[in-house]
Amino acid sequence: MKRAEQEAYERDYAQAKKEGKPFFPYAIYKDHIVAILVFAAIIGMAIWQRVGVGPPVYTATSTFEPRPEWYFFFLFQMLKIFKNQNALLPVIMATFIVPNLLMGLLIATPFIDQRAERRISKRPFALSVAVLVFVGIGWLTYQGETGAVPVSGGAITFTGITPGSAAAAGQTIFANSGCTSCHMIKGSGGQVGPNLTNVGTLGKTSTYAGTIPVKVPGVKGPVYSGENWFVLHTECPTCATPGSAMPAFANFTAKEYQQLATFLNGLGTTYK
Ligand code: HEC
Known part of the structure; x- marks a missing residue:
């Protein structure tokens, strides 16, 4: 880091510290207010829009398409990207290796990028990585939502059965x-x-x-x-x-x- 930059940073920091509000109780108080509002909204929505119980489970079905909730579609879709390898690898790649690599990168970011500059406009690389990740997750979610799901059953082929018979x-x-x-x-x-x-x-x-x-x-x-x-x-x-x-x-x-x-x-x- 350049000398002048460092000094400017320290000046700003001392200034902010003098004028700023203490973490306790100020920030804690604000967190509580927001948390209470969020919980109230969730409880309110649960009361206002009751979610019905679906049809009873039909255990003998063979055509059920197992699909996760929409917010897991990106992981679900990632499984398909890594398929056609061996039986275990796609699961490990999609649910363990790739997400943990990304998490590891996130944790490592402050150590890799040690500049004092925190304005997002001055950090094109960090910005593009974040955008890429969000766009990627969005794209995978969309693919998981619209992509075809293989239907089980009927896939066995027999000699002697002609189509239409x-x-x-x-x-x-x-x-x-x-x-x-x-x-x-x-x-x-x-x-x-x-x-x-x-x-x-x-x-x-x-x-x-x-x-x-x-x-x-x-x-x-x-x-x-x-x-x-x-x-x-x-x-x-x-x-x-x-x-x-x-x-x-x-x-x-x-x-x-x-x-x-x-x-x-x-x-x-x-x-x-
Ligand atoms: C809940 C489980 C279950 C389901 C679902 C089921 N079966 Fe069965 N099936 C059995 C059992 C148990 C037997 C053995 C008792 C018997 O022979 O009736 C059997 C026997 C049979 C047999 C006689 C086999 C033999 O060697 O004697 C045939 C044929 C058969 N099932 C066809 C079907 C067809 C066709 C369907 C779908 C329309 C079907 N089963 C769905 C449980 C099931």
């Missing part, structure tokens, strides 16, 4: 109806129910004399086998497999039951 429709229904949260197919899915990769080869047959909840053309008892068995099992698992712990799926249309059954019945035989 009944089996393809069945596969989509399977992927979007929560089946994958309990059932594994070709190595992806849950483990609550049996693995369905080869379920079409099992030759399932059941005898059920009652009527099924949703009428599907060509599907009737008392003996159900082949695709008909899968319709019966989906509509009413306990009718096909007494004591089944699988929830009944009673809300599909007749056509959807049929498409799903076509898909399931071919698993391991036609669709691999």
